Amino acid sequence: MKVLIIEDEFLAAKQLQAMMLECDPAIEIVGVLDSVESTIQWFNTHPSPDLLLADIELADGQSFSVFEQIEIKCPVIFTTAYDEFALQAFKVHSVDYLLKPINEEALRKSLLKFYELKKLYGTSTASIDIKMLATLLRDSTVPSDTYRDRFLLRQGSRLLPVEVNEIAYFYTKDRVTFVKTWDKRILSIDYHLDELEKILHPKQFYRANRQFIVSPKSVNKIHIHFHNRLKLELSPVNEEEVYISREKSTDFKTWMGE
Known part of the structure; x- marks a missing residue:
């Protein structure tokens, strides 16, 4: 054929x-x-x-x-x-x-x-x-302009406009969603990860698991873990360990450009 x-x-x-x-x-x-x-x-x-x-x-x-x-x-x-x-x-x-x-x-x-x-x-x-x-x-x-290119994020009592290309990754902790920017700021955002997954461009961000949505440049290293899971080292560093399930590992590696 x-x-x-x-x-x-x-x-x-x-x-x-x-x-x-x-x-x-x-x-x-x-x-x-x-x-x-x-x-x-x-x-x-x-x-x-x-x-x-x-x-x-x-x-x-x-x-x-x-x-x-x-x-x-x-x-x-x-x-x-x-x-x-x-x-x-x-x-x-x-x-x-x-x-x-x-x-x-x-x-x-x-x-x-x-x-x-x-x-x-x-x-x-x-x-x-x-x-x-x-x-x-x-x-x-x-x-294409439905995908968000900026957010208005909270920092204390202030609201800050942040461009999507300033964001390294999104994550949840204690039921609150945060973004971490390339300059290491941590800001809260009034969206759940499920909502963000729908409004972020799929080439720019990937839903790694229930806690993290990452950009490709934020993935510093990828380690093969037990049972064919992948462990990610993010940059800027996050205190939480980030894993890709065995079921999603092939899809993730393709998205990363394997």
């Missing part, structure tokens, strides 16, 4: 290739492209692959632009950082999608779905209207 990948993040593309071959060694990666322009050029000079994996957000625009400019006849699996609720349109139109950070189990399930659809419909796309899908997604997704 010939697969074309559209992904503008080098590490993500490399990881995706490796996971594809782990899922099915018979897969042939015929190309890895990083932009709308290069994808259009590729399709104009190459036969259609059997399957296309396309990131939605590329450096020069959304990959939907490709489908609006040329006819794509192969099935598509989209990869995206959009939240699951916003992507119900994909299920309705029988196009699968992978939420970033992508793990091997999710990829394997998507490939199995593709194989089943291929048995039913052969090499056709089962009359999926990609242009309609693009419109539905644009109309239904949460806009």
Whole structure:
């Protein structure tokens, strides 16, 4: 099976290739492209692959632009950082999608779905209207500016505006949520971690466990612990020990860029 990948993040593309071959060694990666322009050029000079994996957000625009400019006849699996609720349109139109950070189990399930659809419909796309899908997604997704870029935080009797990029991690202690900034300030915040998880960009922060949401730069060291758990050393230092469960360890390592 010939697969074309559209992904503008080098590490993500490399990881995706490796996971594809782990899922099915018979897969042939015929190309890895990083932009709308290069994808259009590729399709104009190459036969259609059997399957296309396309990131939605590329450096020069959304990959939907490709489908609006040329006819794509192969099935598509989209990869995206959009939240699951916003992507119900994909299920309705029988196009699968992978939420970033992508793990091997999710990829394997998507490939199995593709194989089943291929048995039913052969090499056709089962009359999926990609242009309609693009419109539905644009109309239904949460806009990127929904993710918070600043918070108003408490410090004693004062309220301080703090940019998200000033925050190393969020954590809870004694049922109170705090942020720790890069300059080692500890400030309270009127959100639970469950709420923060929904309004922080998934590329910038990861829910490590019930007590911590961390940024990648805050992870100073990662130790392999008992039962394949991971122990994190954070910077700035936190007195609490931070663990990643065995179930989440693969997902976390992928998010960190393994």
